[in-house]
Amino acid sequence: MSKFVIQQEPFAIILVDIDFFKTINDIFGHVAGDECLITVADKIQDCIKCFAASISRYGGDEFAIIINNATNKKVDMICDQIKTAINENSLKSIGNKPISVTQGASICNAGSNINNINNIITRADKALYKAKQNGRNCYLIAE
Numbered sequence: 032m033s034k035f036v037i038q039q040e041p042f043a044i045i046l047v048d049i050d051f052f053k054t055i056n057d058i059f060g061h062v063a064g065d066e067c068l069i070t071v072a073d074k075i076q077d078c079i080k081c082f083a084a085s086i087s088r089y090g091g092d093e094f095a096i097i098i099n100n101a102t103n104k105k106v107d108m109i110c111d112q113i114k115t116a117i118n119e120n121s122l123k124s125i126g127n128k129p130i131s132v133t134q135g136a137s138i139c140n141a142g143s144n145i146n147n148i149n150n151i152i153t154r155a156d157k158a159l160y161k162a163k164q165n166g167r168n169c170y171l172i173a174e
């Protein structure tokens with residue numbers, strides 16, 4: 032992210048958080064939870080491979096995606112693809128038990144605030160919280 036700030040390139044950040052991930056751990060066990068995290072990360076990676084974007088783990092069940100030269104259209108498309116990819120296929124985990132996961136995501140376009148990383152992350156975090164309150168399995172654009 033700091034690379035984009037230094038180069039003053041517009042970017043967007045998408046935060047993706049797995050809904051009710053603790054329940055997956057509780058029901059299927061921690062190993063299945065780990066496999067679920069890997070599968071979700073792989074699916075996101077697959078969705079962004081055609082874009083100038085990168086994924087990193089942001090927290091326990093949260094991922095941050097940074098999109099270079101982000102337009103609203105590009106970011107919208109990526110969010111739709113991620114939502115579909117994560118929802119569509121049940122995740123096969125240990126013992127071939129199917130696990131379905133949904134995700135909440137928030138988008139924050141750095142825009143003119145490109146120099147204020149804390150502000151960008153805070154806005155994305157707030158939008159993610161709102162997405163959870165709005166019934167989950169959705170994405171919201173940060174204010």
Ligand SMILES: Nc1nc2c(ncn2[C@@H]2O[C@H](COP(=O)(O)OP(=O)(O)OP(=O)(O)O)[C@@H](O)[C@H]2O)c(=O)[nH]1
Pocket residue numbers: 048049050051052053054056060061062063064065068090091092163
């Ligand atoms: N298996 C596994 N679990 C993890 C890992 N890191 C964090 N966790 C668990 O992830 C869970 C996250 O719980 P919460 O923050 O309550 O998230 P949630 O259950 O998805 O709740 P909502 O976000 O409100 O839907 C906790 O139970 C952590 O123990 C990890 O590397 N592997």
